[in-house]
Amino acid sequence: xxxIAEKIAFTPERFAKAQEIxxxxxxxxxxxxLLPLLHLAQEQYGWVSEEVMDYVASLxxxxxxxxxxxxxxxxxxxxxxxxxxxxxxxxxxxxxLMGGEDVYAxxxxxxxxxxxxxxxxxxxTLKEVECLAACGWGPVFQIREKYYMNLTNQKVDEIIEExxx
Amino acid sequence: MAVKILTxxxxxxxxxxxxxxxxxxxxxxxxxxxxxxxxxxxxxEVKKSGVRGRGGAGFPMGMKWSFLAKPExxxxxxxxNADESEPGTFKDHYLMREIPHLLIEGxxxxxxxxxxxxxxxxxxxxLMYVVKILEKAIEEAKAAGFLGKNILGSGYDLxxxxxxxxxxxxxxxxxxxxxxxxxxxxxxxxxxxxxxxKGLYQSPTVVNNVESISNTxxxxxxxxxxxxxxxxxxxxxxxxxxxxxxxxxxGVYEIPLGISxxxxxxxxxxxxxxxxxxxxxxxxxGGSSVPILPANLILNLxxxxxxxxxxxxxxxxxxxxxxMLGSGGFIVMDETTCIVRNTWTFARFYxxxxxxxxxxxxxxxxxxxxxxxxxxxxxGNMRDIDLLVDVAKKIxxxxxxxxxxxxxxxxxxxxxxxxxxxxxxxxxxxEATKPGAVYPGAMELV
Numbered sequence: 273x274x275x276i277a278e279k280i281a282f283t284p285e286r287f288a289k290a291q292e293i294x295x296x297x298x299x300x301x302x303x304x305x306l307l308p309l310l311h312l313a314q315e316q317y318g319w320v321s322e323e324v325m326d327y328v329a330s331l332x333x334x335x336x337x338x339x340x341x342x343x344x345x346x347x348x349x350x351x352x353x354x355x356x357x358x359x360x361x362x363x364x365x366x367x368x369l370m371g372g373e374d375v376y377a378x379x380x381x382x383x384x385x386x387x388x389x390x391x392x393x394x395x396x397t398l399k400e401v402e403c404l405a406a407c408g409w410g411p412v413f414q415i416r417e418k419y420y421m422n423l424t425n426q427k428v429d430e431i432i433e434e435x436x437x
Numbered sequence: 438m439a440v441k442i443l444t445x446x447x448x449x450x451x452x453x454x455x456x457x458x459x460x461x462x463x464x465x466x467x468x469x470x471x472x473x474x475x476x477x478x479x480x481x482e483v484k485k486s487g488v489r490g491r492g493g494a495g496f497p498m499g500m501k502w503s504f505l506a507k508p509e510x511x512x513x514x515x516x517x518n519a520d521e522s523e524p525g526t527f528k529d530h531y532l533m534r535e536i537p538h539l540l541i542e543g544x545x546x547x548x549x550x551x552x553x554x555x556x557x558x559x560x561x562x563x564l565m566y567v568v569k570i571l572e573k574a575i576e577e578a579k580a581a582g583f584l585g586k587n588i589l590g591s592g593y594d595l596x597x598x599x600x601x602x603x604x605x606x607x608x609x610x611x612x613x614x615x616x617x618x619x620x621x622x623x624x625x626x627x628x629x630x631x632x633x634x635k636g637l638y639q640s641p642t643v644v645n646n647v648e649s650i651s652n653t654x655x656x657x658x659x660x661x662x663x664x665x666x667x668x669x670x671x672x673x674x675x676x677x678x679x680x681x682x683x684x685x686x687x688g689v690y691e692i693p694l695g696i697s698x699x700x701x702x703x704x705x706x707x708x709x710x711x712x713x714x715x716x717x718x719x720x721x722x723g724g725s726s727v728p729i730l731p732a733n734l735i736l737n738l739x740x741x742x743x744x745x746x747x748x749x750x751x752x753x754x755x756x757x758x759x760x761m762l763g764s765g766g767f768i769v770m771d772e773t774t775c776i777v778r779n780t781w782t783f784a785r786f787y788x789x790x791x792x793x794x795x796x797x798x799x800x801x802x803x804x805x806x807x808x809x810x811x812x813x814x815x816x817g818n819m820r821d822i823d824l825l826v827d828v829a830k831k832i833x834x835x836x837x838x839x840x841x842x843x844x845x846x847x848x849x850x851x852x853x854x855x856x857x858x859x860x861x862x863x864x865x866x867x868e869a870t871k872p873g874a875v876y877p878g879a880m881e882l883v
Contacts, residue, residue, distance in 0.1 A: 296598045298512070298555070301638055303620035307603045311562065338620075345622040345792075346603025348562045360563075364524045365725060365782040366681045366768050402606065402786050403524040403725075404563055407766070408679060408687035417565045 280327040286312055290331060302332050306342055310349055319350035347401065355390040355397035357435050361413040364403040372411035376400075378425045379413075382432055395436060439693040440667055442655045442675050443648065447535050453570065455577035458538040466654035467583055470546045471591040474657070479550035483653060485661025487673035492518055492609070492646030493724060493764040494839075495748050499661075504633040505551055506641040514642040515548045515556040517650055518614055522561055522606040524725035524786060525766025528677035529647035531689040533560070533567050537574040541597065543650035545583060546657055548595050551643055555596045559614050562602040571599045606790035610838045611644040613792065624794045625838035648677050668694035672747035676762070678707075682769035685709035697743045698722075698751075699736050702769065715771035716882035719855075722751055723763020725783045726843030728850030729776070730760050732883040756850065772882055775875050776858045780851040781809035787844030798841040801832040805848050812859060815866025822859045826852055 282290055290309055297304040309331065313324045325339040332339075343349045350358065361376055380386060383396050390397040406412045409421035420431055451457035458464070470479055484499030505513060517540065521529040533540055540558070548556045560568050575597050578584045586594045600618055602608050608617045612626035615637050636642020652674060656664050665673045672694040681687050684702065686709040692701060701707045702717065711717050720735040721727060737744055739758040744750050751762045770779065788806035793799045808825055811817045829845035836842075852859060858876040862869040869876075 298638065301619070304600070304618060306620035307562070307617065308601060310603065311565070311601055332620075334620075341622055342603070342620065346562070346605050348604035363782065364786050365779050366525050368779070368782050369682045369768070369770060369774065401563075401604075402789055403522060405521045405527045405530045405561065407525050407527050407681035407768070408689065409527075410681065414563060417569075419566075 280317075280321075280323045282312065283316065286316055294332070303334055303338070305332060306334075306339065307346070310339070310343055314349060318356075319353050321351075350397075353390075355394050357395060357415050358397045358399060359413050359415055360399045360401040360404075362402070362404045362406070362410065363400045364407075366403070366407035367410035367412055370410040372423075375411050375423050375425060375428060379428050379432075382428060396432075439691075440675065441691050442664075442667075443532060443539065443651050443677065444536075444689075444691040447532075452536050453534075453538075453574070455538060455574070455581055458536070459581070462658075463538055463654075464542055464578075464581075464583055466542055466657040467545050468589060470549055470657050471589050471593055476550045476552055479546065479653075479657060482656055482661035483550070486652070486656045486664035487661075487671060488649065488652050488656065488664060489671075489673075489748065490646055491648035491652075491676065491765070493523060493726075495762065498645060498649050501633070501645070502551060502643060504631070505643055506634045507552065508641070512555070512638075512640050513551055513553050514637045514640055515544065515551050515553040516611075516614065516618065516637060516642055516644045517544060517556070517558040517647060518609060518611060518644050519558050519560040519564075519567075519647045520602055520606075520609040520614060521564075521647070521764075522609050522790075523764045523766055524783065525681055525721060525768040526679050526724050526764040527681075528679045528689045528765060530564060530567065531679075532647060532651060532677065533564075533571060537567075537570050538578065539651045539654065540571070540647055541574050541578050541584075543653045544597055545578075545588070545595060547643075547645070547650050547653050548597075549593055550653075553643075554594050555598065557618060557637070558597065558599045559608070559618055560599060560601055561608075562604050565601055568599050568601050575599070605792075606786075607792045607838070607840060610840065613838065614644060615642065622792070624792050625840075627837055669745070669747050670749060672749060672762075676746070676765050678746070678765040678767050680708050680767045680769065683712050683715060683771035683773070684769045685712055692746055694747050696746050698746055699743060701746055701767070702736075708767075708769065711769070711771050715773065717769065718772045718774055718880060718882055719770045719776065721760075721766070721768040721770075721847070723761045724766035725768070725786065726846055727761040727763045728756055728759075728846055729780075729854065730758075730850075731854050734758050734854070735760070736883060756846070756853075760850075772880065773873070773875060775813075776851055776855040777809070777813050777862050777869075777876075780848055781806070781813045783847045784809045784844070787840065791840060791844070795836040795838075795841065797832045797835040798844065801828050801841070802844045804828050805844065809848070812862045813870075815862060815870040817859075817863050819860065819863055821863070822852060822856065825849075 411423040489495040608623040613623040617623040632642040788802040829849040833845040
């Protein structure tokens with residue numbers, strides 16, 4: 273989690289990446305880089321604070337409100353601090369058919385938290401999300417870029433234990 | 438074996454690399470297109486193929502291409518819709534993950550046909566790992582001279598950009614996708630003007646689905662007529678079906694359009710039947726937004742003939758006894774499925790995903806979610822069932838984009854075909870709210 277006093281800025285590598293992204297779009301259409309840059313910022317800070325949004329706005333030379341209205345529209349951006357591992361669990365029909373609700377109940381019990389909460393040690397945050405386009409491999413959840421598929425109670429235990437190390 | 442247009446080489450080790458893809462005949466369509474064909478000739482072949490938009494709407498792709506405005510001095514854009522988010526659908530995810538160069542090759546020939554020099558692939562943000570797979574494929578294609586300036590010495594330039602979304606089903610609607618690509622909230626635009634006239638950055642734009650674009654290399658190599666010879670009637674070619682739910686072999690299958698629904702569910706080549714000891718109760722054939730059908734109606738038309746996996750046969754009988762092929766998200770349910778609960782998860786999905794721009798959808802999806810939750814939890818009354826039908830009717834056709842219809846149809850269809858189950862939840866709340874409870878009344882199973 274970021275310290276409020278810390279100056280918000282991309283690491284040199286991410287700054288270079290951001291410049292490369294901004295250059296992809298036609299002249300004058302740099303606002304198109306907004307979603308990619310928000311992803312880059314979240315990758316660095318774990319979540320997207322107001323200060324981070326202001327920083328992204330300054331890079332794109334747009335108003336902060338133009339970033340706020342976008343960051344709040346899309347579900348992938350965490351607008352509050354989160355744990356090290358954000359588990360995004362699919363709750364839509366096809367995963368439910370494959371026993372997704374029972375596995376989710378097990379996961380909540382295993383972590384000792386409910387949807388939207390973070391474990392006291394700051395390791396895990398649990399979120400429910402809608403369809404992840406992996407219905408034939410359900411139940412499914414995602415942590416950052418990785419998909420965990422065909423989940424069972426046992427598999428969930430193994431994943432959590434592995435990530436707790 | 439049926440002809441495979443998209444997946445013939447998908448299990449080949451290393452097919453995700455340029456080298457293996459090329460060895461298997463990849464990028465020959467780019468060579469043929471750029472060296473031997475004019476853009477107009479390609480559009481003509483795609484028209485002849487009869488291929489229809491594979492994202493769900495089923496609009497003829499060649500016709501969509503021919504609407505593209507071509508004013509002098511204005512750039513034109515091709516945008517690939519890889520925002521696959523319709524519950525039950527995961528075919529584009531599979532295709533891009535396993536054989537990314539097929540889409541890249543399709544993007545090159547399609548961009549050339551449309552006269553676009555910068556094209557975009559908009560991938561749902563959750564699939565960031567697929568974004569990276571595509572970016573690697575683009576780098577490889579560029580290194581081999583199939584992208585960039587003066588491709589294969591033809592004088593044609595093309596740059597491909599992969600754009601991640603941010604998590605929003607609505608961005609699968611093409612004008613919402615364009616808004617999102619411009620760095621805005623994904624609110625669908627009023628039409629007209631259509632994207633073909635004013636699309637990305639107010640320039641003429643074509644938006645096509647991943648699977649649609651991935652068909653174009655084959656069409657160029659083999660001709661539009663060869664493509665049209667596959668399938669039945671206006672359902673030409675093959676279709677990727679995402680099969681999920683209570684079947685023995687969930688997965689993505691490339692089927693020749695025209696096999697029977699029964700074969701698709703029970704044949705070993707496809708879904709391999711219902712899981713052992715269970716029976717077919719219902720199917721959602723084309724992604725969560727299309728009407729659910731009970732076993733007898735998905736297998737057979739109202740006149741008793743076998744229903745086929747085609748656009749026409751699946752919609753035979755209208756919404757009274759039919760459904761739609763949609764995106765090909767084929768969700769199979771056995772007798773352990775509570776239709777009320779399943780309908781509620783769909784309604785909750787649409788409530789969550791409504792962009793909030795049009796009040797019938799914003800308010801209506803919320804009402805349907807709440808009322809269904811109430812019925813599912815044994816707190817509903819008989820009037821609630823009619824209320825759901827009424828709300829669905831008031832959303833349908835009254836919104837800027839089709840999300841409203843997509844939200845209304847599954848609720849209306851579930852009540853149309855399974856009204857007894859909703860009533861049972863009202864009359865037997867104690868039994869209906871037990872974990873895993875399913876309506877015990879007479880059900881037609883297969």
